[in-house]
Amino acid sequence: MSNQPKNLQVGKNVVIHADVRMGDNVTIGDNTVIYSGTEIGNEVEIGANCVLGIIPGGNQRMRKTGTDRAPLRIGNGTKIGHLVSIYSGTTLESYNFIGDHASIRENVRIGKETVIGRAALVELNTTIGDRCTIQTLVYVTGDTTIEDRVFIGPCVSMSNDKYMGAKNYSMKGPHIRTEAKIGNNASLLPDVTIGEKTIVGAGAVVTKDTENGVIVTGVPAKVLKEGNEAE
Amino acid sequence: MSNQPKNLQVGKNVVIHADVRMGDNVTIGDNTVIYSGTEIGNEVEIGANCVLGIIPGGNQRMRKTGTDRAPLRIGNGTKIGHLVSIYSGTTLESYNFIGDHASIRENVRIGKETVIGRAALVELNTTIGDRCTIQTLVYVTGDTTIEDRVFIGPCVSMSNDKYMGAKNYSMKGPHIRTEAKIGNNASLLPDVTIGEKTIVGAGAVVTKDTENGVIVTGVPAKVLKEGNEAE
Amino acid sequence: MSNQPKNLQVGKNVVIHADVRMGDNVTIGDNTVIYSGTEIGNEVEIGANCVLGIIPGGNQRMRKTGTDRAPLRIGNGTKIGHLVSIYSGTTLESYNFIGDHASIRENVRIGKETVIGRAALVELNTTIGDRCTIQTLVYVTGDTTIEDRVFIGPCVSMSNDKYMGAKNYSMKGPHIRTEAKIGNNASLLPDVTIGEKTIVGAGAVVTKDTENGVIVTGVPAKVLKEGNEAE
Numbered sequence: 001m002s003n004q005p006k007n008l009q010v011g012k013n014v015v016i017h018a019d020v021r022m023g024d025n026v027t028i029g030d031n032t033v034i035y036s037g038t039e040i041g042n043e044v045e046i047g048a049n050c051v052l053g054i055i056p057g058g059n060q061r062m063r064k065t066g067t068d069r070a071p072l073r074i075g076n077g078t079k080i081g082h083l084v085s086i087y088s089g090t091t092l093e094s095y096n097f098i099g100d101h102a103s104i105r106e107n108v109r110i111g112k113e114t115v116i117g118r119a120a121l122v123e124l125n126t127t128i129g130d131r132c133t134i135q136t137l138v139y140v141t142g143d144t145t146i147e148d149r150v151f152i153g154p155c156v157s158m159s160n161d162k163y164m165g166a167k168n169y170s171m172k173g174p175h176i177r178t179e180a181k182i183g184n185n186a187s188l189l190p191d192v193t194i195g196e197k198t199i200v201g202a203g204a205v206v207t208k209d210t211e212n213g214v215i216v217t218g219v220p221a222k223v224l225k226e227g228n229e230a231e
Numbered sequence: 232m233s234n235q236p237k238n239l240q241v242g243k244n245v246v247i248h249a250d251v252r253m254g255d256n257v258t259i260g261d262n263t264v265i266y267s268g269t270e271i272g273n274e275v276e277i278g279a280n281c282v283l284g285i286i287p288g289g290n291q292r293m294r295k296t297g298t299d300r301a302p303l304r305i306g307n308g309t310k311i312g313h314l315v316s317i318y319s320g321t322t323l324e325s326y327n328f329i330g331d332h333a334s335i336r337e338n339v340r341i342g343k344e345t346v347i348g349r350a351a352l353v354e355l356n357t358t359i360g361d362r363c364t365i366q367t368l369v370y371v372t373g374d375t376t377i378e379d380r381v382f383i384g385p386c387v388s389m390s391n392d393k394y395m396g397a398k399n400y401s402m403k404g405p406h407i408r409t410e411a412k413i414g415n416n417a418s419l420l421p422d423v424t425i426g427e428k429t430i431v432g433a434g435a436v437v438t439k440d441t442e443n444g445v446i447v448t449g450v451p452a453k454v455l456k457e458g459n460e461a462e
Numbered sequence: 463m464s465n466q467p468k469n470l471q472v473g474k475n476v477v478i479h480a481d482v483r484m485g486d487n488v489t490i491g492d493n494t495v496i497y498s499g500t501e502i503g504n505e506v507e508i509g510a511n512c513v514l515g516i517i518p519g520g521n522q523r524m525r526k527t528g529t530d531r532a533p534l535r536i537g538n539g540t541k542i543g544h545l546v547s548i549y550s551g552t553t554l555e556s557y558n559f560i561g562d563h564a565s566i567r568e569n570v571r572i573g574k575e576t577v578i579g580r581a582a583l584v585e586l587n588t589t590i591g592d593r594c595t596i597q598t599l600v601y602v603t604g605d606t607t608i609e610d611r612v613f614i615g616p617c618v619s620m621s622n623d624k625y626m627g628a629k630n631y632s633m634k635g636p637h638i639r640t641e642a643k644i645g646n647n648a649s650l651l652p653d654v655t656i657g658e659k660t661i662v663g664a665g666a667v668v669t670k671d672t673e674n675g676v677i678v679t680g681v682p683a684k685v686l687k688e689g690n691e692a693e
Contacts, residue, residue: 012477013493015243015261015279030477030495031244031511033261033279048477048495048513049262049545051279051313051331082513082547083280085313085331100513100547100565101583103331103349118565119583121332121350121367133627136583137601137619139368139385139415151627154601155619155649157368157386157416159433164412165364165382181626184601185619185649185667187386187416187434202621203649203667203681205416205434219434219450219681246474246492246510262475264492264510280493282510282544282562314511316544316562334562334580352563352581352598370599370616370646388599388617388647390664395643396595396613418617418647418665436647436665450665450681 011048020053029082037071037088044074047082047100054087056106056124070107081118099136111148123160126173135184144173152176153184153202162190177212186221242279251284260313268302268319275305278313278331285318287337287355301338312349330367342379354391357404366415375404383407384415384433393421408443417452473510482515491544499533499550506536509544509562516549518568518586532569543580561598573610585622588635597646606635614638615646615664624652639674648683 005022011030020034023041028034029048038053046052053072070089074080078092081100089106092098096110099118104110108122111130116122120134123142132150134140141158160173172191176182180194183202188194193209200206201217201224210216215224236253242261251265254272259265260279269284277283284303301320305311309323312331320337323329327341330349335341339353342361347353351365354373363381365371372389391404403422407413411425414433419425424440431437432448432455441447446455467484473492482496485503490496491510500515508514515534532551536542540554543562551568554560558572561580566572570584573592578584582596585604594612596602603620622635634653638644642656645664650656655671662668663679663686672678677686 011495013244013262013475029513031262031280031475031493033242045519047516049280049314049493049511051260054278054313054331057276057310079519082516083314083511083545100516101332101563101581119332119350119581123367136585136603137368137599141367141385153621153623153626154603155386155617157433159384159415161384164384164414164430166412181628183626183649184621184651185416185647187414189415189433199626201667202619202651202669203434203665205432207433217682220448244475244493262493262511264473280511280545282491285509285544285562288507288541314545332563350563350581354598368599372598372616386617388664390615390646392615395615395645395661397643416647418645420646420664434665436663438664451679 017053023076035072035088039071039073041074041076041078041094043077045079046074047080047084049082050080050084050086052080052084052086054085056087056089075112087124105142117154123173125171129178141173141190143171145175147176147178147180149179150176151181153182153186155185156182156188157185158188160190174206248284254307266303266319270302270304272305272307272309272325274308276310277305278311278315280313281311281315281317283311283315283317285316287318287320306343318355336373348385354404356402360409372404372421374402376406378407378409378411380410381407382412384413384417386416387413387419388416389419391421405437479515485538497534497550501533501535503536503538503540503556505539506542507540508536508542509546511544512542512546512548514542514546514548516547518549518551537574549586567604579616585635587633591640603635603652605633607637609638609640609642611641612638613643615644615648617647618644618650619647620650622652636668 006024009027015033017036021039027045032050035053073091075094077095080098085103087106090108095113097115101119104122105124110128114132117136120138122140126144128146129148135154137155141160160171174188175193177196179197182200187205195212197213199215204221205219207220237255240258246264248267252270258276263281266284304322306325308326311329316334318337321339326344328346332350335353336355341359345363348367351369353371357375359377360379366385368386372391391402405419406424408427413431418436426443428444430446435452436450438451468486471489477495479498483501489507494512497515535553537556539557542560547565549568552570557575559577563581566584567586572590576594579598582600584602588606590608591610597616599617603622622633636650637655639658641659644662649667657674659675661677666683667681669682
């Protein structure tokens with residue numbers, strides 16, 4: 001990054017607050033708002049009507065993350081669609097694609113060449129690896145770990161609160177291991193582990209950990225077939 | 232409210248139409264649009280790129296509500312995220328939190344200290360009580376009643392049209408009683424009642440009324456266990 | 463259309479790029495962005511903070527459609543809500559209604575008098591017929607065919623990739639025939655056909671083709687009852 005970015009293209013009515021750092025060859029669409037402290041790498045493309053670098057707020061009934069002061073970092077070559085919201089305290093490493101209407105909260109780390117689909121929502125304190133595909137309208141709950149090359153089909157839902165607000169529970173989302181595939185509209189319960197290369201069928205409700213390399217389907221999800229491709 | 236609000240902070244490119252009333256210590260983010268008649272209380276925070284106080288329109292195939300002339304009222308201490316849309320004819324009482332990308336239609340009443348999650352959608356003619364948690368991507372259909380301290384997990388879906396457009400039916404959404412908890416991605420059918428303190432499992436499809444204080448799971452949902460905590 | 467449209471009403475901070483064609487009596491809300499080439503018919507109403515006529519981009523891991531040069535065409539009498547995104551290469555014929563927060567990608571064709579619900583997402587290469595109701599938060603995957611007078615309940619999910627990214631597969635979404643009705647939060651798998659006047663129950667997971675005029679429910683969906691209303 002430099003203080004004098006080359007080839008910066010900024011649309012109309014864009015609001016760039018103080019102390020935003022830009023790399024070279026950055027494009028920003030019309031009516032987008034970028035809050036203070038945001039760091040934008042080289043060759044980044046940002047769509048119209050986005051809100052980026054949001055400082056977490058919340059009310060007295062919501063969790064605080066303590067990362068309020070870290071910036072949003074958008075790595076080289078990342079493309080961000082239109083009408084997207086992303087919080088400060090989050091890092092998108094490089095060459096990621098963030099679809100229109102998507103929203104990513106604070107204290108999230110996304111690796112390289114990952115696709116976050118349109119209107120997908122990623123909650124706080126979550127890590128997503130490299131070359132993942134998180135499809136349209138997926139809900140990635142807070143405190144979730146998604147390893148590399150995971151495929152999550154459209155409308156998959158996750159939760160991280162075993163007691164649904166009733167007890168003082170340390171939130172824990174799913175842990176989805178490398179190359180797992182989750183079918184569309186499946187539901188993953190708090191703290192379940194999806195094994196490496198495991199396949200979860202569409203509409204399945206996963207209530208407990210799965211082995212590596214299996215196929216699980218149904219409500220609640222049961223093993224349909226032992227796989228033989230996992231290491 | 233006063234004609235000369237104190238400490239009003241308005242972002243850039245904000246469009247405030249005629250006859251908007253403001254309390255003291257109101258903050259409005261960049262690029263937000265507020266339509267005529269909207270009433271905003273004290274200590275209200277509104278994010279960027281929102282559209283508030285929308286006059287209901289629709290086309291000839293959609294219902295009219297007859298509330299076109301009532302304003303949107305945003306009560307004291309309410310926080311509204313970014314990229315949110317809310318219609319006129321709706322009242323948010325006080326100290327509510329409305330997440331980013333959420334949308335609330337006309338003729339809705341929301342009590343106090345309730346959280347409406349990110350990208351949650353609340354349809355017309357619906358009442359939501361105090362201290363409820365409506366999580367991310369929940370769909371609250373029209374003509375729904377949600378009492379106090381209800382917890383609705385992410386991606387829960389509801390419907391209000393028993394005949395799916397086929398008959399002339401008076402729409403009726405679910406009635407969710409006090410302190411009920413609905414697991415993520417569950418589906419509630421038109422006109423079902425969820426009993427007080429009842430728990431609906433993740434991914435369940437609730438096709439008929441449930442008793443108070445029970446746990447129901449599965450497709451269709453059946454009683455897993457009688458509870459003993461309900462009054 | 464004419465070069466001098468009559469009664470054009472444009473809000474504040476609207477960004478209209480070069481070569482946008484307008485009919486008469488068009489209304490455009492505040493802070494909306496309209497990209498080059500877009501063609502807007504007569505009596506079209508567009509809400510605030512929309513982004514219309516987006517040129518498809520994507521990254522190297524996403525499909526190209528080859529329709530980058532076709533415009534977005536918005537037919538007469540269409541109403542578009544607030545915070546909506548629609549891509550170039552798509553045609554909305556006439557008198558359609560597109561809800562707030564909805565998103566429609568490139569190379570889509572929507573007939574006449576169809577309702578696309580709030581926050582519904584329609585992917586590329588899809589055809590939707592006349593007088594359909596696609597409700598709130600429905601996900602219409604790419605390469606899908608929806609015939610006339612189809613009703614799709616809230617939060618219905620579809621997928622088009624049988625191998626979830628694992629094989630080189632020609633994507634194929636569902637084919638939903640005339641007057642079929644899909645219950646809320648149902649899941650449709652790739653390449654399934656839903657028969658004419660068939661009803662899919664709420665929360666059902668449809669894994670294979672259905673006959674005309676039947677009712678299917680459950681996970682996986684099975685025939686509940688033979689219908690007798692289909693031709």
